[in-house]
Amino acid sequence: MLSIFIFELVALAAAADVSVVPNTVSLGSRKVPRAQIPGWRRRNLRAVNVPLDDFFLQTDLQWFGNISVGTPPQTIPVVFDTGSPFLEFVSTQCGAPCASQIAFNISASSTFVDGGEEQTLDFATGGGVDPVVDNNYVLTIRSAKDTVSVGGLDAGVIDLFTVVNQTAAFDIDPYSGIQGMSSDAQGFFAALINKGLPALFSMYITPKAIGNAELTIGGIDYSKFHGDLIYSSLPSGSEGAWQLPSPQVSINGKTTKELNTSRTIIFDSGTSNILFSTNTTEAIYAMISSDIKPFAAEPGAYGMPCSKISGLPAKIDITFTSQRGRPFNLTIPSGELNVGPFKSDPSTCQTLINAFDGLDLVGGSLFKHYYSVWDIGNQRMGFAPNGES
Known part of the structure; x- marks a missing residue:
């Protein structure tokens, strides 16, 4: 996306x-300010591999994996998206428009903080291969904070967005949102780099016949x-x-x-x-x-x-x-x-x-x-x- x-x-x-x-x-x-990342050369955290699942829908071209959000942690499937800078996912604030996805229960997290600011996002591409027609990929997101971990790496409390409304084009998605992986580290990745994780990630994206796709956070799987x-x-x-x-x-x-x-x-x-x-x-x-x-x-x-x-x-x-x-x-x-x-x-x-x-x-x-x-x-x-x- x-x-x-x-x-x-x-x-x-x-x-x-x-x-x-x-x-x-x-x-x-959106243009997001570059994160301040002072500790790129520290090596206090080790790289982890995150398994990726396949979403094909006759395309063989989409992969997603799990992150954990909240206290106690809730598992949320997301696309690790190099075309986006931030984390957003479906929440119980959305209701019927998001009934097809796993929703993050904001009431069940003791560390969730509602930021209260909402905005609308239009996407240039959707989850499949068809072009966007008449703005049919649109989300309404709301600012928030909560704890996030990926592959067992704990980023602590970070800024994020919850989806509170979405268009019907998202109904087919088996994942609940997007974890942005832009080239200026934001959110969870910036937090992990500050804790000593090497400032890189790698992707092993495989065809359906091969499987075992993975994201390596903080390293390279040779x-x-x-x-x-x-x-x-x-x-x-x-x-x-x-x-x-x-x-x-x-x-x-x-x-x-x-x-x-x-x-x-x-x-x-x-x-x-x-x-x-x-x-x-x-x-x-x-x-x-x-x-x-x-x-x-x-x-x-x-x-x-x-x-x-x-x-x-x-x-x-x-x-x-x-x-x-x-x-x-x-x-x-x-x-x-x-x-x-x-x-x-x-x-x-x-x-x-x-x-x-x-x-x-x-x-x-x-x-x-x-x-x-x-x-x-x-x-x-x-x-x-x-x-x-």
């Missing part, structure tokens, strides 16, 4: 132009990937976003003038598919198949006859530059092109990329093929092929 604060970052995107032929890494809502991690630095002015400059996108080993253009790509673990500008999206699809067309019922979505999509070559390489100045590719294989039939037209299958002008973003379709390191302390990202790839 992509919080509205990302939109403030679009105007800051500035990518470097790299003309060297890249090596491929092979496959086997057993989950092969080869060396390739690191790339966040550009200055990222303002909490996990984003990297990219000089080129290529399809099946070829590119065009439109695709051989500098852009800044946002990495959002809460988004299932890919978002590119309309021109970029259509340039990509033009290189894959003339049968891919806009799907009128869902603006921004594209599709093609399901009978024609199987086996269609559609390998997407996105080029980045390492900290050593060397270009490298992150690859989304052809098998990700088909994200399933549209509900309103089962004979038409939705294709992976949605058009969204002003935003270039990758989500689960890329992450599930790579082990990823999100290094807050050094403001960089690292990638290596998943050990199962």
Whole structure:
């Protein structure tokens, strides 16, 4: 899920132009003030692994895990979302609109403090792959404080938000909210870093057939990937976003003038598919198949006859530059092109990329093929092929 604060970052995107032929890494809502984190080099806490469950809904592109909130602790399932800065989850303040999710019982926590301030959040992407239509992903949240722990690591009392109302589009979600994991540590992660946890986390996001996905908080699980991690630095002015400059996108080993253009790509673990500008999206699809067309019922979505999509070559390489100045590719294989039939037209299958002008973003379709390191302390990202790839 992509919080509205990302939109403030679009105007800051500035990518470097790299003309060297890249090596491929092979496959086997708001602006929030930066937290004050004085203790990044202390090492008083050890890294922990948090198991992640799969939410597929014909997408194979969404993962979530548990946190504990309150006294005594209540288990709340959340998406660990690199596209958001804060913690929000459904509470008993919501009632009927949130009846499908596990709700945090505010009355049962002796440490819960109601902040009393409410605001509305609009999301640019939802939990699935369909575009947001007519603001159908909207939450009303209320400020609060309570104790939070993740993977047995106790962050103490932190600021958070409870969901007090939501639109019906959230009904299908098996998780109750979002734990923001932005590049300027906020909330529970900032508190843990202050207690000595290393200022990074890692994600082992796996396809359904492999399973055992996990989030490593405060470290790297070297057993989950092969080869060396390739690191790339966040550009200055990222303002909490996990984003990297990219000089080129290529399809099946070829590119065009439109695709051989500098852009800044946002990495959002809460988004299932890919978002590119309309021109970029259509340039990509033009290189894959003339049968891919806009799907009128869902603006921004594209599709093609399901009978024609199987086996269609559609390998997407996105080029980045390492900290050593060397270009490298992150690859989304052809098998990700088909994200399933549209509900309103089962004979038409939705294709992976949605058009969204002003935003270039990758989500689960890329992450599930790579082990990823999100290094807050050094403001960089690292990638290596998943050990199962």
